[in-house]
Amino acid sequence: MTRTQKTVFILVALIALILGLTVNKVLSGKNQGDPTALIDAGIILLPQSRSLPDVTMTNQDGQPVTINELKGKWSLLFFGYTFCPDICPTTLAQLRQIKSELPPEAVDKLQIVLVSVDPNRDTPKQLKQYLGYFDPQFVGLTPKSTDELQKVANAVSIPFIPADTSKPNYTVDHSGNLAVIGPDGTQRGFIRAPLNNAKLVAQLPVMVKNN
Known part of the structure; x- marks a missing residue:
């Protein structure tokens, strides 16, 4: 093989390699879904997952x-x-409506969890009765104290302002965003409020399948 032939062979091999990597990247991108569509639906995935605190x-x-x-x-x-x-x-x-419109395979991979920012009033019995009005399969969690709640809220960057529980009929200021926890138990991202039902119905199956 002449020097020219070797040069041509190397160039062809390099071009083939570059094309192969490009095609693989495109196909991988398709498998992961369209990041723009996820963001448009309010789903913001973190570049790195976050560990959650050991709070019961x-x-x-x-x-x-x-x-x-x-x-x-x-x-x-x-x-x-x-x-x-x-x-x-x-x-x-x-969330009840969104769940009702998702395909069964997506529903099987999802759970909705209400974390109470009002441990003073939200007993397990109160949570169960309340969530039953929406979906009995929704999970309700109440912390032992506001301090433990604050640890979890800080870890997932979902703010709330502890209420003055001495006032009658007090309210609690809190965010409407959702924290997205992956099946490995780490935070993977957020869903921004206000929720867009139609876009989330389209994109949640993509999220739970490909990430």
Whole structure:
């Protein structure tokens, strides 16, 4: 083989390699879904997952649940409370509607979790009764104290302002965003409020399948 032939052979091999990598990247991108479509639906995935603190809460059945052991499914954590006058019932109703329109294979991989920002009033019994109005399969968690709640809220960057519980009929200021927890028990991202039902119905199956 002459020097010219060797040069041509190397160039052809390099071009083939570059084309192969490019095609693989394109195909991989297709498998992962369209990041722009996810963002347009309000789904913001983190470049790196975040570990959750070792905090134990009590669910609506009175059973202990360690927050960093939410594994096996994708969990959408909504920080709210049962005495909330507006954003909580609206958001839970939207999540019920979104769930009802998702394909069964996506529903099987998802769980909706209400983390109470009002441990003073949200007993397990109160949570169970309240969530039953929306979907009995929704999970409710109440912390032992506001301090433990603050650890979890800080870890997932979902803000709330502890209420003055000495006032009658007090309200709690909190975010409407959802924290997205992956099946490995780490935070993978957020879903921005207000929720867009149609776009989330289209993109949640993509998220739980490909990420």
